[in-house]
Amino acid sequence: MEFSSVNALCLHLISLAFQRCRLSEQICRLSVILNRSSSSQHPSVQISISDTGIGSCLKEFQDLNFSWGGITEKWDGMLSVNTTSISDPEIYNYQFSLKENRSSRRINRLPSYQKNGAKFSGTEVFLSFAQSLDILLADVRSFLQKMLILRIPNIALQLVAEDSDVPGSRYEKVFLANKPMQSPILASNLQHLKSGFEEYVLTHGNSLNSKCNSCFPCWEHLKVGSGRACCSETELVMEAVIVISNVSKDNSTCLRESGDKTEVMYFKDFSPCTIPQSSMKALKSVGWRRYGLNLTGTAQQDGRALLEWENLPTDTQIDIVLHSYHQQTMIRAPRKESQTGRNLVKRAVKLSLDDLKNKHAGALLSARATKICSYAPDLGKTIAGLILSSNDLEFQGECLSLLGLQSQRVGAEIVENRIVQRIVSVIEMNDKKDQKTQEAAPFLFDDDRLREEEFQENDEGDYNMTALGD
Numbered sequence: 001m002e003f004s005s006v007n008a009l010c011l012h013l014i015s016l017a018f019q020r021c022r023l024s025e026q027i028c029r030l031s032v033i034l035n036r037s038s039s040s041q042h043p044s045v046q047i048s049i050s051d052t053g054i055g056s057c058l059k060e061f062q063d064l065n066f067s068w069g070g071i072t073e074k075w076d077g078m079l080s081v082n083t084t085s086i087s088d089p090e091i092y093n094y095q096f097s098l099k100e101n102r103s104s105r106r107i108n109r110l111p112s113y114q115k116n117g118a119k120f121s122g123t124e125v126f127l128s129f130a131q132s133l134d135i136l137l138a139d140v141r142s143f144l145q146k147m148l149i150l151r152i153p154n155i156a157l158q159l160v161a162e163d164s165d166v167p168g169s170r171y172e173k174v175f176l177a178n179k180p181m182q183s184p185i186l187a188s189n190l191q192h193l194k195s196g197f198e199e200y201v202l203t204h205g206n207s208l209n210s211k212c213n214s215c216f217p218c219w220e221h222l223k224v225g226s227g228r229a230c231c232s233e234t235e236l237v238m239e240a241v242i243v244i245s246n247v248s249k250d251n252s253t254c255l256r257e258s259g260d261k262t263e264v265m266y267f268k269d270f271s272p273c274t275i276p277q278s279s280m281k282a283l284k285s286v287g288w289r290r291y292g293l294n295l296t297g298t299a300q301q302d303g304r305a306l307l308e309w310e311n312l313p314t315d316t317q318i319d320i321v322l323h324s325y326h327q328q329t330m331i332r333a334p335r336k337e338s339q340t341g342r343n344l345v346k347r348a349v350k351l352s353l354d355d356l357k358n359k360h361a362g363a364l365l366s367a368r369a370t371k372i373c374s375y376a377p378d379l380g381k382t383i384a385g386l387i388l389s390s391n392d393l394e395f396q397g398e399c400l401s402l403l404g405l406q407s408q409r410v411g412a413e414i415v416e417n418r419i420v421q422r423i424v425s426v427i428e429m430n431d432k433k434d435q436k437t438q439e440a441a442p443f444l445f446d447d448d449r450l451r452e453e454e455f456q457e458n459d460e461g462d463y464n465m466t467a468l469g470d
């Protein structure tokens with residue numbers, strides 16, 4: 001990775017601090033302080049990024065590649081780093097210049113400070129460059145908000161910005177991932193991602209500070225599905241979360257920047273990043289049609305990946321997040337990674353679509369099932385007519401009891417509705433199965449519990465088949 005703007009480099013330095021926090025597995029604070037001052041010759045913003053995570057091994061700074069070609073900001077290329085690990089007796093201070101090439105970069109070691117027996121660890125990085133405080137603040141804020149989607153429970157993020165020439169300009173915000181009750185510290189990464197992403201959707205892609213009740217009249221009814229695919233060979237994991245929401249579009253403040261399109265958020269190794277081409281391709285090859293979705297195109301705009309749909313119901317909004325990481329972050333196995341990565345995207349997305357479909361009756365029905373469902377009312381009326389017009393009371397009673405109705409004196413409408421419900425639920429049940437294994441359609445008049453069990457067995461069978469088929 002090569003950084004060609006100081007803003008992008010700052011975001012990367014924040015991401016490095018976030019990883020040091022994450023790996024510490026202790027309660028950790030990450031502070032970003034932006035301070036603009038014109039007192040020196042050139043007005044500049046001083047940036048301090050500090051964390052109480054594990055100390056830095058410096059390699060992460062030595063390895064930085066900075067391209068000076070197109071840089072518009074005024075920067076001397078200097079990074080100052082103070083760092084200490086829990087077992088170090090002192091705080092080490094270093095300086096180095098990114099103007100020097102990576103291979104020949106020298107590290108200037110400054111006098112260190114004794115910790116006098118105190119036990120703590122952490123890192124602080126300073127740099128200073130000429131940039132508009134507003135632009136930098138906006139970039140950093142939206143980056144931290146993206147980080148928050150991961151909901152790593154041990155990390156608190158703090159952002160402070162001040163223009164020391166403007167009295168009262170101090171801005172401060174604390175972002176906490178661990179909202180009590182919602183994400184217990186032992187929950188999996190995927191559970192955290194799920195809850196963080198729901199929050200993201202409900203705050204409109206974080207353009208709002210709190211959940212927007214007027215845009216989500218029934219926000220507790222978000223439909224959420226998640227899936228996790230991994231590949232033992234490379235220890236690579238792909239997690240996906242899909243949220244389908246019903247956003248009131250009467251209110252223009254409820255519209256997203258991306259409109260009806262789906263923005264796919266991408267995280268790699270616990271850091272927001274642009275989606276790789278291979279993952280975009282994988283998204284295109286997901287069998288969306290089986291879920292009644294008609295993908296008409298994909299686009300990449302300003303580093304954002306967009307999916308375009310056709311025939312999406314007016315108020316429907318689909319949001320997707322993908323997170324790819326190595327189960328043991330220290331081990332890298334780049335062999336065949338893009339190939340397996342592509343399959344993993346496809347599988348994780350499919351698993352989350354299936355999960356959503358299983359949890360929400362009537363969601364993500366294929367176009368075919370939707371069409372068949374549209375015949376259900378007529379069919380229900382006809383069958384109800386046949387039953388109720390029969391002179392054979394024993395037959396009638398048996399039909400009604402199979403439909404779960406007690407008395408023979410129930411109205412035609414109730415019988416009809418019950419039959420329609422049964423037909424629709426059978427269609428939905430069939431639609432959840434892979435098309436390959438659809439020979440044996442369940443019976444209309446059948447014991448629900450038996451069918452449920454049978455269905456679950458089939459479902460697992462299907463999944464294994466797909467996994468092998470991939």
Ligand SMILES: *[C@@H]1O[C@H](CO)[C@@H](O)[C@H](O)[C@H]1NC(C)=O
Binds near residue numbers: 002
């Ligand atoms: C910098 O470039 C080298 C060589 O291309 C690469 O190995 C290294 O990972 C890059 N550093 C970062 C932080 O991306």
Ligand SMILES: *[C@@H]1O[C@H](CO)[C@@H](O)[C@H](O)[C@H]1NC(C)=O
Binds near residue numbers: 037
């Ligand atoms: C910004 O710098 C000024 C002058 O050095 C200092 O007084 C102020 O406390 C700093 N603000 C922050 C948020 O660190």
Ligand SMILES: *[C@@H]1O[C@H](CO)[C@@H](O)[C@H](O)[C@H]1NC(C)=O
Binds near residue numbers: 080081091094095
């Ligand atoms: C951090 O480093 C800076 C300069 O590199 C130094 O002035 C400062 O005293 C250091 N802070 C600590 C706590 O060691």
Ligand SMILES: *[C@@H]1O[C@H](CO)[C@@H](O)[C@H](O)[C@H]1NC(C)=O
Binds near residue numbers: 099100101104
């Ligand atoms: C760094 O490397 C580039 C080519 O890779 C070269 O053009 C440039 O002169 C080098 N700069 C320094 C300071 O060594």
Ligand SMILES: *[C@@H]1O[C@H](CO)[C@@H](O)[C@H](O)[C@H]1NC(C)=O
Binds near residue numbers: 217
């Ligand atoms: C979506 O919300 C509108 C009202 O805002 C409602 O009329 C419609 O039935 C809802 N659709 C779904 C699928 O919940």
Ligand SMILES: *[C@@H]1O[C@H](CO)[C@@H](O)[C@H](O)[C@H]1NC(C)=O
Binds near residue numbers: 253
């Ligand atoms: C539109 O949404 C905003 C943000 O939630 C809300 O403050 C405003 O009252 C809404 N306007 C209407 C007309 O519903």
Ligand SMILES: *[C@@H]1O[C@H](CO)[C@@H](O)[C@H](O)[C@H]1NC(C)=O
Binds near residue numbers: 294296310311367
């Ligand atoms: C999906 O889009 C294609 C291309 O626009 C169109 O031909 C097709 O009829 C659409 N299918 C559905 C089910 O909407």
